[in-house]
Amino acid sequence: MVLHVGIDLGTSGIKAVLIENLSRVIAVAAEPVAVSRPQIGWSEQDPDLWVATVVACLDRLAAAAPREIAAVRGIGLSGQMLAALVLDADLRPLRPAMLWNDQRALAECAELLTLVPDIGRRTNGTPDPGITAPKLMWLRRHEPALMDRARMLMLTKDYVRLALTGEVATEPSDAGGTQLLDVATGCWDRHLCEAVGWDPAHLPPVVDSWAEAGRLKPGLLARWGMAGPVAVAAGAGDNMGSTLGAGGARSGDAVLTIGTSGVACIVDAAFHPGPERAILTSAHVVPGVYLSMGVVMSATASLDWVGQMTGRQVPDLDAEAMAFVTAQGPKTAPVFLPCLTGIRTPLNRPDMTGRITGLHPGVTPAMLAYATMEGVAFQFADCIAAQIEVGARPERLTVVGGGTRSALWLQLLATALARPVRLIEGAAIAGPRGAACLAAVAAGGPVMALQDPVATSRSILPDPALAARLEGRREAMRALA
Structure with missing residues (x-):
């Protein structure tokens, strides 16, 4: 033991x-x-x-x-x-x-x-x-x-x-x-x-x-x-500890956190700074690699805000948004740029506030919730696109954070990225687990153990039908910036 x-x-x-x-x-x-x-x-x-x-x-x-x-x-x-x-x-x-x-x-x-x-x-x-x-x-x-x-x-x-x-x-x-x-x-x-x-x-x-x-x-x-x-x-900075705890240790590993804010962490074999795209690049906690970080300033915080505005609980909004998009598709929903606390990656606009278009009398709380999750997924896609521009190469995508409780959010994310994303065992303790991994080495364990994989619980594939429905909505959101 x-x-x-x-x-x-x-x-x-x-x-x-x-x-x-x-x-x-x-x-x-x-x-x-x-x-x-x-x-x-x-x-x-x-x-x-x-x-x-x-x-x-x-x-x-x-x-x-x-x-x-x-x-x-x-x-x-x-x-x-x-x-x-x-x-x-x-x-x-x-x-x-x-x-x-x-x-x-x-x-x-x-x-x-x-x-x-x-x-x-x-x-x-x-x-x-x-x-x-x-x-x-x-x-x-x-x-x-x-x-x-x-x-x-x-x-x-x-x-x-x-x-x-x-x-x-x-x-x-x-x-x-x-x-x-x-x-x-x-x-x-x-x-x-x-x-x-x-x-x-x-x-x-x-x-x-x-x-x-x-x-x-x-x-x-x-x-x-x-x-x-x-x-x-x-020890570790929190993003690095969570990335390690989620199995992000080898070049090409990417860990996306849908939390209060959102962070796309890509493990990179070289130092690829991207200040012009507001990318943060730091040493990782594994020998010989760096961590490229794109930041979505308001992720689950945006959905919490919709809940406050509509008087709905977030789990109820999630279920209602899933029922809405299953029945109607996204075309009647508003387009929302949910940058309630500014935009970091890729625009570096801390002064930005949230923008929404397409409001009409038929807009429901479910539509607003859907537009929020869609907007956050598009922002993650923009982060990763910017990181690829400066040289990071994501190959294996893992998603952690409170937003992973939403099947709709996961499907939107995989579809917006046009890549499979995976969930892992023990995602809720990724941060403490990463810290414990470092403790194991400090106590005499092998450094190479930091690269041990974490078991996948399931994978979510992009949905081609949903991708077709999203055509034009991503550009409409970008136009709001």
Whole structure:
């Protein structure tokens, strides 16, 4: 019995999974995490809440499975990316962490691009207010006294690992989101740091994602009844951890997440940046490959919005939309560009709002739900088309996320992409499983095990009849942009 713990630190909640042999789930613990929005466009969290929530989750795992928790040999962390958390000389937070969806640093993005015109070719993409570097510039401009005391930059999962082990470190997948790392070399870039006004000496050392980056503190071993030692892996950014956990490890693997936002992650043997198409490109957590990421800013969030507007529950909307398209086809439905929080890939328009055409008195909630799912599927297709333009080569497509509960959404996605998509066993724990895979290597397992496949539960093929019905609707949606 080989046991590891994988922990996924999401924006709104944290999930910890105790896994045997990286396949059988022994116990799961999940807890919500509050987000603070002190002003419109601001998004912050208390980093010590991350730690307290992780500890609470591990307490629950230990209570649920004390015999198994005692045998754990590794812990892995994946976490929300792009945060800006600055620590003082005692490695304590100076302020709440600015999160990936914080939008206050718009002006700093333009300034950074002027200072470093080729930044999109060296880092993970073009400057965006969600990325760490513009946030540091904003803090220097608006909170200079605080920044004078700053002595370390931390990312979400790295701060939690610091609390678990007492060690300071990061790894390339998450560090690539700071725009202070040269992604191709995996090293901090002094020129980029100078442009942002950050001292490179105040950055953590970069180690491999699968490396042991510390061991669980003795007091925590005792708290959870672990025999120890327990290696804590350097870990992963959330998209990389989920991609690995879904079996995306070899060049050509692609993992599409239909979540609150949507992400198309393509494993690539070469570094193919695409800043002109708003593609994010970072190191993956598997040796020798990168991850090309196209982003749909509002996926299931758009369907949630339709539910709020119509007073319907999302499962009911899904069933009604399926009945509508089965009976009538899509031609009477509106065409919806569901970019409620802007467009990233391929247009890089954070200012965009949702657009809809074709409204008439006969439009029903079912039609709006259908148009939303169709619009998100078209946006995924546009993301992947842009990634192919810059050199990524998706060959095997896996779909994960809450949107996979909708058979209609899956069929629309496969048809819009004109490619089969597959579902996998254990999709709901892809993030924690990816983190646990890294923990297994950190605890002494073989690195090549990161490339082990994940079993397919079923595949969805494109529907030629539906494809014919969609002709013209994709171009009508693009015209709205």
